[in-house]
Amino acid sequence: MNKTSYSQILDAVAADHVPNDLDLAPIIIARIQKGKSLRMQPQRKLVSTILLIVIAFVLLFYAVPEVAAAIQRWLGYVPGVGLVQEGQIRALAEPVSVTREGITVTVDQVLITPERTVLIYSVEGIPANTQDTPAEETLCAMPSYPYVVSLRLSDRSPLLASPMGVEAWPTGYRHRFKYLPIPAEINEATLVISCLFHTQPGIVPEGWELPLRFVPAPVDMTAFPVIEIPTSTAPAVMVTPATSLTEGAALTLSLDRAVQMNDGYLLYATLHWENTPFNYVDVIDLAENLHLLDASGQEMLYEVHEDEQTGVKEDQRQTAFAIKTAPVQSPGALTLKLDAVLVDLPVDASFVFDPGPSPQPGQEWQPNVEFTFGEHRLFVRSITVEGTGDGYSIEMTSDTGILSTGFVDRDHRIVSGYDGISAKGVFYNGFYYADGLPKGPVTLWVGGIRVKQAQTLQVQWTPPAISTTVLPTRPSACLTSAAWKASLSQPPAIPAGLPQKLLTWGPVDPNNLNGPWEAAITSLDGSQRLPIGAMKGAISPDGSKFAYAMDETDIQIKDLASGGVTSLPGTTRSYPFLFWTPDGRSIVFSQIGSFDLFFVNGDGSGLRQLTFGGYHELPIGWLADGSLLYGEWENDDQYVVYRLDLQSGESQEFSREDIQTVSPDGWHLAIAEATSGDRPQIVISDLDGGNRWSLADGNQSVLFPLWSPDGQWILVAVSNTNMDPITYTLINLHTCEIIPLPNLHDDVVGWLR
Numbered sequence: 001m002n003k004t005s006y007s008q009i010l011d012a013v014a015a016d017h018v019p020n021d022l023d024l025a026p027i028i029i030a031r032i033q034k035g036k037s038l039r040m041q042p043q044r045k046l047v048s049t050i051l052l053i054v055i056a057f058v059l060l061f062y063a064v065p066e067v068a069a070a071i072q073r074w075l076g077y078v079p080g081v082g083l084v085q086e087g088q089i090r091a092l093a094e095p096v097s098v099t100r101e102g103i104t105v106t107v108d109q110v111l112i113t114p115e116r117t118v119l120i121y122s123v124e125g126i127p128a129n130t131q132d133t134p135a136e137e138t139l140c141a142m143p144s145y146p147y148v149v150s151l152r153l154s155d156r157s158p159l160l161a162s163p164m165g166v167e168a169w170p171t172g173y174r175h176r177f178k179y180l181p182i183p184a185e186i187n188e189a190t191l192v193i194s195c196l197f198h199t200q201p202g203i204v205p206e207g208w209e210l211p212l213r214f215v216p217a218p219v220d221m222t223a224f225p226v227i228e229i230p231t232s233t234a235p236a237v238m239v240t241p242a243t244s245l246t247e248g249a250a251l252t253l254s255l256d257r258a259v260q261m262n263d264g265y266l267l268y269a270t271l272h273w274e275n276t277p278f279n280y281v282d283v284i285d286l287a288e289n290l291h292l293l294d295a296s297g298q299e300m301l302y303e304v305h306e307d308e309q310t311g312v313k314e315d316q317r318q319t320a321f322a323i324k325t326a327p328v329q330s331p332g333a334l335t336l337k338l339d340a341v342l343v344d345l346p347v348d349a350s351f352v353f354d355p356g357p358s359p360q361p362g363q364e365w366q367p368n369v370e371f372t373f374g375e376h377r378l379f380v381r382s383i384t385v386e387g388t389g390d391g392y393s394i395e396m397t398s399d400t401g402i403l404s405t406g407f408v409d410r411d412h413r414i415v416s417g418y419d420g421i422s423a424k425g426v427f428y429n430g431f432y433y434a435d436g437l438p439k440g441p442v443t444l445w446v447g448g449i450r451v452k453q454a455q456t457l458q459v460q461w462t463p464p465a466i467s468t469t470v471l472p473t474r475p476s477a478c479l480t481s482a483a484w485k486a487s488l489s490q491p492p493a494i495p496a497g498l499p500q501k502l503l504t505w506g507p508v509d510p511n512n513l514n515g516p517w518e519a520a521i522t523s524l525d526g527s528q529r530l531p532i533g534a535m536k537g538a539i540s541p542d543g544s545k546f547a548y549a550m551d552e553t554d555i556q557i558k559d560l561a562s563g564g565v566t567s568l569p570g571t572t573r574s575y576p577f578l579f580w581t582p583d584g585r586s587i588v589f590s591q592i593g594s595f596d597l598f599f600v601n602g603d604g605s606g607l608r609q610l611t612f613g614g615y616h617e618l619p620i621g622w623l624a625d626g627s628l629l630y631g632e633w634e635n636d637d638q639y640v641v642y643r644l645d646l647q648s649g650e651s652q653e654f655s656r657e658d659i660q661t662v663s664p665d666g667w668h669l670a671i672a673e674a675t676s677g678d679r680p681q682i683v684i685s686d687l688d689g690g691n692r693w694s695l696a697d698g699n700q701s702v703l704f705p706l707w708s709p710d711g712q713w714i715l716v717a718v719s720n721t722n723m724d725p726i727t728y729t730l731i732n733l734h735t736c737e738i739i740p741l742p743n744l745h746d747d748v749v750g751w752l753r
Contacts, residue, residue: 005359031690074301076223077259077266081111081118083226088184089113089217096191096212099125100205107191107210108174111217116308117151117159117179123196124172126204140195148188148194149177151212153186158300166197173197178308185213218513224266227258229461253338253457256320263471263691264325264461266305267292269336271319280344282312283321292325295332300325327471327734328463338457342403344448347373354385354441361389373449381426391432394444397425401451405429407444463594471668471684471691471733478736479696479718479729487729487738494739499709499753500524503539503546507744519546521560521752526743532560536749538578538587543752545602547587549574557602568604579619588619588628597630599646610644611651621662623687629654629662663707670705670714682716684733696729709753715741 030673058610078084092110103125110119141147151159161177168174175197182189193208195201252272259266273281284289292300302323312319328334351369362385369380382395394407404419404427417431494500504522508531509515519537521530537548547559554579555571558564568587576588586601588610597610597617611617611630620629620641628644643654658672660682668691671683679701685692695716703717705724712734717726728748730739 030558063422064119068369077226077261078111078113078223081113081116082603083257083259083309084113084223085115090182090187091217092215093213095213096210098208098210100208103196103204105193105196105208105210107212110212110214112182112214114181115262117182118176119151119161119179119191120174120176121149121191122174124173126173126196126199128170139198139200141197145201146194147197148192149175151179151182151191152190152192153182154188155186158192159189168198174691182214188212189214203320204253205217225260227260227464229255229257229549251276251341251453251457253336253459255336255459255461258461258463260464261324264327265334266322266324267334267461268309268320268322269459271321271338271341271457273319274317276317277346278317278343279346280312280314280342280450281317282319282342283338284340284342284452286321286323289302289341290323291335291337291339292323293335293337295334296330297335300334302326311461311477325514333462335458335460340452340454341452341457343453344450345373345376346448347371347446349373350443351380352441354383355383355437357439359385359437361385361387365682371446376402376449376451378402378405378446378449385429385437388432390436391430392437393428393430395426395428396424403427403450403452405446405449407431407432407446409438409442410445411443413437414594435494471663471686477694477697478731478733479700479702479738481502481697481699483736483738484700484718487740488727490739491741491742494524494741498524498713498730499751501543501752502744502748504529504744505536505749505751508534510745517751519548520746522744522746524741524744526741527746529746533558536576538580539750540580540584541582541753542584545584547578547580549576549578549589555587555600566602566604568600568602570607571598571600575618576596582622590617590619595632610646610649620659622666624666631659660705661707663708664711668711670707672705674702682714684714704748706748706751709751715748715751 064482076084078089090112091701092107095106095108097104097106103123104124105121107119107121109213110117121208124635138145149161149163151161153159159179159182161179163175163177166175168175189212191208191210191212193210195206196204196208216362253268254270254272256270257268259268271281271283286304290302292302294300302325302588305322305324310320311428312459325334327464349371351366351367353367355363355365364384366382367380371378371380377398377400379397379399380394381397382392385391385397386393396402404421406417406419406429407652408414408417408431413434414431415434417429419427419429421427430673500523502522504520505517506520507513507515507517509662516534517536518531518534521532521539521543522528532546533548535548535550537546539546544560546560547555548558549555549571553567553572555574557566557568557570558568571589571591573592575592575595580586581588584602586599586606588597590597595616596612598607599610600607615632615634617630617632620631622628623643626646628646630644631639631641634640638656639658641655641657641659642651642654644651660670660672662669667687669687671682671684671685673681679698680703681698682695682702682705684695695705695714696718699720701719703719704715706715707713708715708730713730713732716729716731718729718740728741728744730741731737
């Protein structure tokens with residue numbers, strides 16, 4: 001997936017309303033400088049410069065007023081932060097670390113928006129025994145040992161945090177916090193950490209302070225476009241049964257916005273209960289009750305997503321939730337279907353309970369109380385004095401679907417309460433008095449009952465056109481034993497739009513593998529074969545030139561149309577495996593002997609050495625930023641892949657996996673790995689190692705991956721065992737369609753566009 005300027009994000013948001021002849025991109029794109037980043041997924045960019053915002057807003061307000069309001073709400077989704085509105089965004093100038101007694105605390109990220117401040121810090125080096133204690137309540141972050149992570153601003157005022165999730169491992173952890181926004185005029189702060197999370201007091205250093213400095217966020221900061229779903233989309237309506245409790249109150253479900261990410265969408269939905277008498281409405285057991293269907297009606301994978309925009313908005317009588325979808329494979333509408341919700345129905349009932357003159361901790365009564373609320377019944381099974389002696393625990397059941405309720409004493413001051421489930425069908429509620437148990441009888445009131453309302457809510461939305469360069473994350477392999485047998489028995493036809501020519505290398509006489517071999521242009525189905533020379537080489541990206549190398553000659557470039565040959569001086573003893581640059585103007589090659597990498601233009605100019613002192617270095621593929629991946633064997637037989645910046649000449653280690661090839665867009669990898677039985681497999685991955693999945697289930701050997709020029713298909717060699725002949729096979733990376741090519745017998749070297 002190619003990086004996209006933020007003008008295209010604006011276009012995507014406005015797509016349903018912008019006139020066809022209004023092109024925002026030329027005006028905005030001239031003011032955007034695209035950044036480059038290597039080890040990250042392809043991402044949209046958020047540009048928050050004042051000039052860009054002013055230009056975009058002027059255009060949108062006067063040309064498309066319907067869209068202006070949507071863009072004012074959300075300009076983009078920033079990972080780790082969430083939905084971002086317009087305004088200057090600031091970030092941590094650079095990571096800050098402090099080490100004490102072998103423990104390092106690092107502030108990894110700070111992002112400041114007009115709505116909030118988000119901070120992520122990590123700790124490494126905590127001795128394992130500092131987190132082992134028989135008394136859990138003595139650890140940092142327990143009530144007896146407060147865990148305070150505050151920001152002390154330059155004007156000395158503190159900001160206290162709301163924790164937003166912690167990830168822990170044996171020697172450290174990473175914690176994310178949310179604060180109020182830091183005023184625009186304050187660009188410095190100090191992070192103050194009272195104690196390290198979940199450690200014993202006095203064992204490791206406490207009272208950490210890290211100075212922070214904030215700067216405007218870079219213009220290439222990662223962001224994804226937000227699509228405001230038109231309010232004209234009819235919300236799904238669920239009408240509750242007309243009972244004395246609900247009086248026919250209607251619930252509605254709406255899809256509000258979608259965030260277009262690399263591997264699916266974030267879908268934000270709202271459950272509306274504005275015009276109902278309910279105390280509370282929520283979504284429950286999403287894995288069971290919420291279904292996401294594609295255009296064909298098939299269920300799609302998703303995961304629940306929580307951020308600032310999800311939760312119950314009780315003042316607005318709404319409940320918001322969000323899910324992250326799997327990659328969308330088929331065009332058409334997505335359907336969000338909710339089978340049930342949790343409803344807190346208002347009731348007003350009470351009973352008098354007399355514990356006697358001197359109730360004791362643990363004392364229990366069976367009051368034998370039954371309530372009827374419309375069609376619902378509630379049974380109070382027992383009342384127990386809490387072990388602390390200052391509250392009651394009430395155990396209840398229901399045979400009509402009440403899931404929980406809460407009792408309170410309106411005549412006496414209560415400081416806290418709780419509820420839960422103690423066994424299947426049994427639930428409880430408890431509370432504590434501020435001044436101890438009151439004397440004499442008490443009146444206990446129930447103010448609401450929570451029930452599962454089982455009726456269907458459904459809403460649809462049609463995403464924009466699907467990007468063919470975003471690869472899915474698959475829970476299972478495409479090439480299974482069953483799928484392989486089915487494709488062999490009835491091979492599907494090769495799609496007409498797929499490039500139909502390959503560069504191959506095979507024997508002149510197919511019946512004599514030990515005889516001379518030759519290069520050829522071969523049709524994808526193997527039915528046609530045009531020899532082009534008795535040497536191995538590489539075809540240019542446009543298929544017009546063939547580069548090859550002989551033992552004692554310079555690299556030769558043959559024009560396939562005219563037959564003319566150009567020699568590239570100084571390239572003698574080049575290894576036969578040559579590598580064209582994506583623009584077809586130059587060649588990277590390795591020389592026999594040193595096996596270092598060299599570069600030369602197609603006209604013979606610009607010859608230069610790229611690497612020095614390596615062993616058997618061979619090019620692998622081009623990344624999206626123009627750098628080259630190449631592999632080499634080190635002295636200890638360890639295969640290492642390096643990334644080479646052709647402009648600076650600098651090489652950096654990239655991976656120690658057996659990377660076979662890079663996708664045409666430069667964002668994805670095909671990696672060889674062995675599984676049980678030593679059957680080689682091919683794994684698909686993003687550059688950063690994410691979105692990783694295997695092509696096959698391990699029952700076949702899979703070798704020699706080669707991406708199609710459009711990035712949608714991959715050509716691999718498949719065999720049932722390591723001793724069986726191979727069958728070249730096409731696999732669609734988006735649909736998992738499998739097309740064997742049994743008539744393709746030569747070794748495949750390259751794919752012509």
